[in-house]
Amino acid sequence: MPTTPRGARARLFLLGALFLGCAFVLSHRLFTYQFLEHDRFQRLASEGHRETIRIVPRRGALLAVGGHPLAVSVGMDAVQIVGKEVGNPQRTADALATTLQMPAAEILTKIDPRSDRPTIVKQRLTSALADQVAALNLRGVSLIQLPTRHYPEGSLAAQVLGFVGDEHKGLTGLELYFEDELAGRPGTLDTELDTGGQEIILGRRVLTPPKQGSDVVLTLDRFVQRTAERQLAEAVQQNKAIGGMILVMEPATGAILGMASWPTYTLSDAIEFVPQEQHLYKAVPVTNQYEPGSVMKVITMAAGLERGAVSPATTVNDRGIAQFGPTTIRNWDLRANGIISMTEVLARSSNIGAQYVADRIGRDEFYRAFSAFGFGQPTGVELPGEVPGTLRTPATADWAPVDLATNSFGQGIAVTPLQMLAAVAAIGNDGLLMRPTLVREFVSEGRVQRPEPHTVRRVIAPETARTLREMMTAVMEQPALEPHRIAGYRVAGKTGTADFPTNLGYTSGKTFASVTALLPADRPRLAILIRLDAPEKIYGGVVAAPILKRLGQELLAYYRIPPAPSGHSDGR
Amino acid sequence: MSSPVASRAAGWRLGPSTGLRIRPWRMVALALLALIVLAPSVYLAQTGGVLASGYTIQRLRAERNAWRVRNQQLELELAKSRSLAWIETEAITRLRMQPPIDRTIVRVDMPPPSPVAPPAPAVSNPTARFTSRTAP
Numbered sequence: 001m002p003t004t005p006r007g008a009r010a011r012l013f014l015l016g017a018l019f020l021g022c023a024f025v026l027s028h029r030l031f032t033y034q035f036l037e038h039d040r041f042q043r044l045a046s047e048g049h050r051e052t053i054r055i056v057p058r059r060g061a062l063l064a065v066g067g068h069p070l071a072v073s074v075g076m077d078a079v080q081i082v083g084k085e086v087g088n089p090q091r092t093a094d095a096l097a098t099t100l101q102m103p104a105a106e107i108l109t110k111i112d113p114r115s116d117r118p119t120i121v122k123q124r125l126t127s128a129l130a131d132q133v134a135a136l137n138l139r140g141v142s143l144i145q146l147p148t149r150h151y152p153e154g155s156l157a158a159q160v161l162g163f164v165g166d167e168h169k170g171l172t173g174l175e176l177y178f179e180d181e182l183a184g185r186p187g188t189l190d191t192e193l194d195t196g197g198q199e200i201i202l203g204r205r206v207l208t209p210p211k212q213g214s215d216v217v218l219t220l221d222r223f224v225q226r227t228a229e230r231q232l233a234e235a236v237q238q239n240k241a242i243g244g245m246i247l248v249m250e251p252a253t254g255a256i257l258g259m260a261s262w263p264t265y266t267l268s269d270a271i272e273f274v275p276q277e278q279h280l281y282k283a284v285p286v287t288n289q290y291e292p293g294s295v296m297k298v299i300t301m302a303a304g305l306e307r308g309a310v311s312p313a314t315t316v317n318d319r320g321i322a323q324f325g326p327t328t329i330r331n332w333d334l335r336a337n338g339i340i341s342m343t344e345v346l347a348r349s350s351n352i353g354a355q356y357v358a359d360r361i362g363r364d365e366f367y368r369a370f371s372a373f374g375f376g377q378p379t380g381v382e383l384p385g386e387v388p389g390t391l392r393t394p395a396t397a398d399w400a401p402v403d404l405a406t407n408s409f410g411q412g413i414a415v416t417p418l419q420m421l422a423a424v425a426a427i428g429n430d431g432l433l434m435r436p437t438l439v440r441e442f443v444s445e446g447r448v449q450r451p452e453p454h455t456v457r458r459v460i461a462p463e464t465a466r467t468l469r470e471m472m473t474a475v476m477e478q479p480a481l482e483p484h485r486i487a488g489y490r491v492a493g494k495t496g497t498a499d500f501p502t503n504l505g506y507t508s509g510k511t512f513a514s515v516t517a518l519l520p521a522d523r524p525r526l527a528i529l530i531r532l533d534a535p536e537k538i539y540g541g542v543v544a545a546p547i548l549k550r551l552g553q554e555l556l557a558y559y560r561i562p563p564a565p566s567g568h569s570d571g572r
Numbered sequence: 573m574s575s576p577v578a579s580r581a582a583g584w585r586l587g588p589s590t591g592l593r594i595r596p597w598r599m600v601a602l603a604l605l606a607l608i609v610l611a612p613s614v615y616l617a618q619t620g621g622v623l624a625s626g627y628t629i630q631r632l633r634a635e636r637n638a639w640r641v642r643n644q645q646l647e648l649e650l651a652k653s654r655s656l657a658w659i660e661t662e663a664i665t666r667l668r669m670q671p672p673i674d675r676t677i678v679r680v681d682m683p684p685p686s687p688v689a690p691p692a693p694a695v696s697n698p699t700a701r702f703t704s705r706t707a708p
Contacts, residue, residue, distance in 0.1 A: 068651070068654070069648075069651045072648060072651070074641070074644045074645055074648050075641045075644065076641075076645070126645065127641070127642045127645060145641065150648055152648060152651035152652045152654075152655050153655045153656065153657065154655060154657045156655075156656070156657070198627065198630065199630060200623075201622065201623055201625075201626025201627070201629075201630070202619065202622060202623065202626070222656055223656065226656045226657075226660075
C-alpha cells in the first residue's frame with residue numbers, strides 16, 4: 001500500500017523527535033555525570049583503584065652497654081588462611097600440618113569455609129619455613145610479614161625491660177615508658193593499584209615517610225645484670241627466702257648498671273600475658289616500698305655530721321633502752337652498749353645511738369635532711385609506676401614525736417630500694433645526689449642524643465662524705481663481718497634488718513635483710529644494695545654480707561678496679 | 573639547475589629520474605600525518621618500557637626487603653648465640669668449664685719505659701716468629 005507524503009513526513013517527524021529526545025536524555029546524563037555529580041563519580045573511581053597504604057615504622061631496640069641487644073624487632077612471616085578460598089580444607093590442613101609441625105585438627109579449626117577474612121594459623125616462621133609453605137602453593141593460604149619482638153638475652157632484666165602486646169605496643173617496663181620513642185611514627189603511601197593489586201608506577205603517588213623508632217641504649221651492663229641475677233637466685237635458694245633484689249649503680253652518674261629482683265617472670269619471644277603473674281611484671285625496686293631498718297642510720301649520721309651535731313668521736317651512753325611517752329625503744333639485740341663513739345653506733349647498729357643523733361639534730365633539720373636525700377619523693381628514674389615512699393614529717397597530721405626516734409634507725413618510714421641506694425650513692429659521690437637513670441643515649445636515624453647525668457642537689461659536703469665513708473668502712477671491717485671481707489679492698493657499707501610490717505603490726509621472725517655498700521671505699525665506683533626478703537637467718541649481716549662479697553669480687557674483677565696497694569686503701 | 577626560489581615555487585623533486593614534484597604544503601601535511609601516526613606508538617612504547625621497568629623495580633625492591641629481613645633474622649640468631657645465657661650453657665655443658673673458686677691478684681711493678689726502643693731481634697728462620705718465646 002502506497003504511503004502518502006503526509007504519513008511519511010509524520011513518521012520522519014516522530015523518528016526525529018525520538019532521536020532528539022534520546023540526544024536530550026544522553027546530554028542530560030552527560031551533563032549530570034560530568035558537572036553536577038563530577039566529584040562523587042571521581043571519588044567512586046578513585047576508591048576503585050586508589051589505596052592508602054600504612055607504612056609501619058621499625059620499633060626501636062633496647063640495647064645494653066656495648067650495643068648488646070636486649071629487645072629487638074624483626075619482621076617474621078606468618079601463615080594466614082582465607083577459608084572461603086580454600087578448596088579442600090582437610091587436604092590443606094594435612095599439608096600445612098606436616099610443614100608447620102602442628103596438629104592438623106588445630107589448623108582445621110581455623111578454616112571457616114564461609115569466611116572471607118584471613119585467619120593467622122602460625123606466626124614467627126623462619127625464612128626457610130616460610131619458603132616451604134610458599135612452595136606448597138595451597139589455595140587460600142598466604143604469607144604475611146608481621147613485626148615481632150625478640151629478647152636475645154632471654155629473661156635478663158625482664159622486669160626492667162617489660163614486653164609488648166599483640167599490637168606491638170609496650171605494656172610494662174621500659175617498653176611502656178619509652179613507647180613514644182620506640183614506636184616511631186607511621187607513614188603513608190597514597191597510590192594507585194592495578195587489578196592485580198600492584199602499584200601503578202605512572203599513577204599519582206604521595207609518600208609520607210615514616211619516622212623510625214629510636215634505639216635506646218641503656219646503662220644496664222649485661223654482665224653486671226647477669227651476675228646480679230645469678231647471685232640473687234642462688235642466695236634466695238640458699239637462704240630459703242621468698243624473694244630479694246640486687247641493685248648496682250655508678251655513684252658519679254646515677255647510672256643503674258644492674259637491677260635484679262626475684263621472683264620474676266620468663267621473658268620469652270612469644271610472651272603471653274598471665275593475669276596471675278601480674279605482680280611479677282612490675283619493676284619492684286621502684287614500685288614497692290619497705291622499711292629499710294638500720295641502713296638508714298647512715299643517712300641519720302650524715303645529717304648529724306653535716307650539721308655539726310656530732311662528730312665520729314662524739315660519744316653517747318647507750319643504756320639499751322629509751323622511753324618516748326608510752327613507747328619504749330630498744331636496741332636490736334636488747335643489750336646496752338655503754339659509752340660508744342658515733343663510729344661504734346654504726347658498727348654496733350645502735351638504735352639508741354641513732355636516736356641520740358636525731359635528737360641532737362632537731363626534728364626540723366632532721367626531716368629537712370631526709371627530704372634532701374630524696375625520701376618521700378620519686379627519684380624520676382625512667383620506669384613506670386614509681387612510688388614516692390612514705391615520709392611522715394611534723395607537718396603531716398599523723399606524725400608523732402616518737403617518729404623522730406624510729407625514723408632515725410629506719411622504722412616508721414618507707415622507701416623504695418632505689419631511693420635508698422641513690423641516697424647511699426650520694427655519700428659515695430662526695431655528697432652530690434644524682435638522679436638514677438637507665439638511659440645512656442638515644443639513637444634516632446643516625447643521630448645520637450646523650451642525656452647528661454642529672455645532679456639533683458648537694459646533700460652533704462665532700463669532707464662529710466669522706467668522713468662518713470671511713471665510718472662505714474669501720475662497719476664492714478668489724479670482726480663479726482671479717483669472713484665477708486673482699487681481700488685487698490676496702491668496702492664502706494651498712495647492714496640492715498627490718499621487720500615485715502603487716503596490717504596487724506610487725507611480723508616476728510620475718511625480715512628484710514639488707515646491706516648497702518660503696519666499692520672501693522676511698523673512691524667509690526660502685527654502689528650496691530642487696531636485700532633478701534624473709535630469709536631463714538634473719539639478719540642482714542648474716543645473709544646479705546656474703547652475697548656482697550661474692551658479687552663484689554666479680555664486679556671488681558670485671559671493671560678491673562685494682563686493689564688498694566697496702567691491702568687497706570685504694571691509694572687515693 | 574633551478575634557483576631555490578624557483579624550486580620552492582615549483583615544489584621539490586623526489587628524484588632526478590622520477591620527475592615527480594610535491595607541493596610544500598603537501599610535504600608538511602605528510603609530515604604531520606606521520607607525526608600523528610607515530611607519536612602514539614612512540615608514546616605507547618615509552619610508557620610500556622617505563623611500566624616494565626617500574627614493575628622490575630618493584631620486584632627488586634621487594635626482593636631487597638626480603639633479603640633485609642633475612643639479614644635481620646640472621647643478626648637476631650647471632651645475638652642469641654652471643655647472649656650470656658647461651659655462652660654460659662655452652663661453657664658448662666659442652667666445654668665443661670667451671671666458675672673460678674678463688675682469684676689471685678698479682679701486682680706487677682712495671683719498669684718505666686726506656687726512651688729509645690731496642691732494635692728488634694733478627695729472625696733467621698721465618699717460622700720462628702710464630703713460635704713461642706718461652707722454653708718448652
